[in-house]
Amino acid sequence: xxxxxxxxxxxxxxxxxxxxxxxxxxxxxxxxxxxxxxxxxxxxxxxxxxxxxxxxxxxxxxxxxxxxxxxxxxxxxxxxxxxxxxxxxxxxxxxxxxxxxxxxxxxxxxxxxxxxxxxxxxxxxxxxxxxxxxxxxxxxxxxxxxxxxxxxxxxxxxxxxxxxxxxxxxxxxxxxxxxxxxxxxxxxxxxxxxxxxxxxxxxxxxxxxxxxxxxxxxxxxxxxxxxxxxxxxxxxxxxxxxxxxxxxxxxxxxxxxxxxxxxxxxxxxxxxxxxxxxxxxxxxxxxxxxxxxxxxxxxxxxxxxxxxxxxxxxxxxxxxxxxxxxxxxxxxxxxxxxxxxxxxxx
Amino acid sequence: xxxxxxxxxxxxxxxxxxxxxxxxxxxxxxxxxxxxxxxxxxxxxxxxxxxxxxxxxxxxxxxxxxxxxxxxxxxxxxxxxxxxxxxxxxxxxxxxxxxxxxxxxxxxxxxxxxxxxxxxxxxxxxxxxxxxxxxxxxxxxxxxxxxxxxxxxxxxxxxxxxxxxxxxxxxxxxxxxxxxxxxxxxxxxxxxxxxxxxxxxxxxxxxxxxxxxxxxxxxxxxxxxxxxxxxxxxxxxxxxxxxxxxxxxxxxxxxxxxxxxxxxxxxxxxxxxxxxxxxxxxxxxxxxxxxxxxxxxxxx
Numbered sequence: 001x002x003x004x005x006x007x008x009x010x011x012x013x014x015x016x017x018x019x020x021x022x023x024x025x026x027x028x029x030x031x032x033x034x035x036x037x038x039x040x041x042x043x044x045x046x047x048x049x050x051x052x053x054x055x056x057x058x059x060x061x062x063x064x065x066x067x068x069x070x071x072x073x074x075x076x077x078x079x080x081x082x083x084x085x086x087x088x089x090x091x092x093x094x095x096x097x098x099x100x101x102x103x104x105x106x107x108x109x110x111x112x113x114x115x116x117x118x119x120x121x122x123x124x125x126x127x128x129x130x131x132x133x134x135x136x137x138x139x140x141x142x143x144x145x146x147x148x149x150x151x152x153x154x155x156x157x158x159x160x161x162x163x164x165x166x167x168x169x170x171x172x173x174x175x176x177x178x179x180x181x182x183x184x185x186x187x188x189x190x191x192x193x194x195x196x197x198x199x200x201x202x203x204x205x206x207x208x209x210x211x212x213x214x215x216x217x218x219x220x221x222x223x224x225x226x227x228x229x230x231x232x233x234x235x236x237x238x239x240x241x242x243x244x245x246x247x248x249x250x251x252x253x254x255x256x257x258x259x260x261x262x263x264x265x266x267x268x269x270x271x272x273x274x275x276x277x278x279x280x281x282x283x284x285x286x287x288x289x290x291x292x293x294x295x296x297x298x299x300x301x302x303x304x305x306x307x308x309x310x311x312x313x314x315x316x317x318x319x320x321x322x323x324x325x326x327x328x329x330x331x332x333x334x335x336x337x338x339x340x341x342x343x344x345x346x
Numbered sequence: 347x348x349x350x351x352x353x354x355x356x357x358x359x360x361x362x363x364x365x366x367x368x369x370x371x372x373x374x375x376x377x378x379x380x381x382x383x384x385x386x387x388x389x390x391x392x393x394x395x396x397x398x399x400x401x402x403x404x405x406x407x408x409x410x411x412x413x414x415x416x417x418x419x420x421x422x423x424x425x426x427x428x429x430x431x432x433x434x435x436x437x438x439x440x441x442x443x444x445x446x447x448x449x450x451x452x453x454x455x456x457x458x459x460x461x462x463x464x465x466x467x468x469x470x471x472x473x474x475x476x477x478x479x480x481x482x483x484x485x486x487x488x489x490x491x492x493x494x495x496x497x498x499x500x501x502x503x504x505x506x507x508x509x510x511x512x513x514x515x516x517x518x519x520x521x522x523x524x525x526x527x528x529x530x531x532x533x534x535x536x537x538x539x540x541x542x543x544x545x546x547x548x549x550x551x552x553x554x555x556x557x558x559x560x561x562x563x564x565x566x567x568x569x570x571x572x573x574x575x576x577x578x579x580x581x582x583x584x585x586x587x588x589x590x591x592x593x594x595x596x597x598x599x600x601x602x603x604x605x606x607x608x609x610x611x612x613x614x615x616x617x618x619x620x621x622x623x624x625x626x627x628x629x630x631x632x633x634x635x636x637x638x639x640x641x642x643x644x645x646x
Binding site: 059061062063065066068069070072073075076077079080081083084087144147148150151152154155156157158159160162163165166167168169170171172173174175176177180181182183184185189190191192216219220248273276277279280283284287288299302303306307312315316319322323326327330331 | 372373376377379380381383384385386387388390391393394397405406410411454455456458459461462463465466468471474481483484485486487488489491492493494495496499511512514515517520546547550571574575577578581582592593596597600601610613614617620621624625627628629632
């Protein structure tokens with residue numbers, strides 16, 4: 001993914017895009033349970049095709065091919081998650097020694113770390129701030145990338161080749177570098193857009209400023225995803241409308257837009273998941289923006305817990321709360337948006 | 347910048363203008379909207395290019411979009427590349443090592459896994475694929491700190507491997523390769539090869555891997571960008587500045603110079619140098635990049 005806030009993994013970029021997996025997997029699984037699919041997105045039937053192949057040709061090849069991935073997955077995903085879970089139930093016990101500060105040992109803490117996180121108003125504030133950036137950034141990303149994609153697809157529009165590359169360009173700029181770039185654009189001393197007269201890091205403006213950096217980075221990528229899916233639509237559908245004398249705008253809004261529903265669902269889920277992982281932009285802007293604290297968004301909070309306050313146990317607990325919240329949010333967003341796009345298809 | 351525009355013309359002339367015909371008139375509104383979008387996306391980069399030609403004094407005193415030709419560009423570049431014995435070049439090299447090495451290895455690992463899941467049925471394959479799909483939901487970036495905690499416990503942080511290894515397995519890349527191997531690679535080719543007596547391994551190396559190329563290129567680019575952009579993982583894993591990638595280095599530069607406006611021109615030069623090569627590379631590679639694969643629609 002690259003979506004609001006997160007451009008890593010794969011992350012960053014891959015991360016943002018990662019949303020595609022579950023969504024496109026949707027139809028196959030839902031189809032099986034007879035509920036009906038999101039439609040369009042990933043109609044590739046995953047069952048069936050490979051069936052029987054391996055049975056006749058007994059071979060160890062698939063196991064060999066899968067081994068590196070499985071080992072790496074266990075070592076770098078399962079084990080760290082398990083270890084973090086283990087740590088999250090511990091705390092440091094300072095004790096022993098003449099001054100009571102020797103041999104700090106880890107002892108079982110039960111749910112203490114979790115309760116500290118959940119009862120900390122600053123944690124909820126960091127989530128609210130993240131949501132405020134998302135409220136600005138996610139709709140802006142979706143609307144702009146859809147409008148650009150529809151314009152690219154419009155008949156007789158010019159400059160499409162250059163515009164496509166130009167709008168895609170920021171995707172090649174790492175989030176940190178984009179934030180530095182915009183940081184200088186916002187900074188009163190260097191601002192080319194009137195930063196001397198308007199405080200881009202003011203208590204309210206800062207949400208727009210951060211969201212803008214994220215939108216700038218991802219709008220082109222989302223535009224290309226939407227445009228690709230527009231090109232994949234059967235032309236006959238709107239050729240008929242054209243013959244009937246429908247205007248370009250009407251075709252875009254009444255014919256193309258509804259057909260894009262599954263793709264827009266997908267892009268929205270990317271962006272929402274990306275927003276939850278907001279870290280690069282606010283962290284990079286922090287040294288030049290007083291409005292951004294060291295716990296401004298949840299991931300910065302985890303970092304601060306673990307590295308600034310040196311409380312890895314608390315950091316692990318906060319990490320875990322966030323992981324659970326992200327997975328839950330993704331599942332819920334998929335459900336709601338999937339249902340909406342199914343309804344709009346009817 | 348020139349590379350960007352020429353590349354743009356090349357792609358635009360081929361498929362689009364052909365069908366439009368010379369007699370049709372231009373639609374102004376979409377064209378205008380696209381032009382505005384292009385300006386929004388490009389102007390900040392143009393501004394940084396212009397700002398990099400200015401000395402620190404000029405940066406604050408001259409109009410923002412007026413380049414300076416008083417040697418500021420050369421001074422800034424010299425200052426950037428000689429900063430702390432040329433550590434900036436080292437950061438750039440590190441970024442290349444992390445991104446190219448990581449993306450190659452990752453493509454290999456995920457491509458193999460995707461091929462195995464897409465082409466074979468074996469005990470546990472369905473279950474394994476379901477876990478891949480479930481793992482796509484796991485926010486990898488949020489695992490960065492747990493990954494650090496574990497590796498720190500094992501004294502394995504602060505080296506190249508600590509940044510590369512955690513990023514090698516991408517569930518989404520495996521998913522993409524699996525779907526591609528299943529849908530776009532025809533069974534007949536494989537059956538023919540089997541009839542000819544080729545071993546499964548041989549089929550994989552000489553046929554499967556080639557047919558998978560579009561998916562593999564897409565995965566490579568995705569992972570390349572992902573690793574190049576990743577900030578949090580190297581941020582927690584590394585504390586030696588000689589191991590930093592560009593993103594970490596530039597951030598460090600900003601933190602060091604944050605208080606003093608006197609150093610801005612170095613950071614601005616660094617920002618420019620880290621944008622241009624990747625932008626050029628990226629825009630030239632755009633043709634090979636199958637975005638349609640990302641939205642899950644696989645067309646053979």
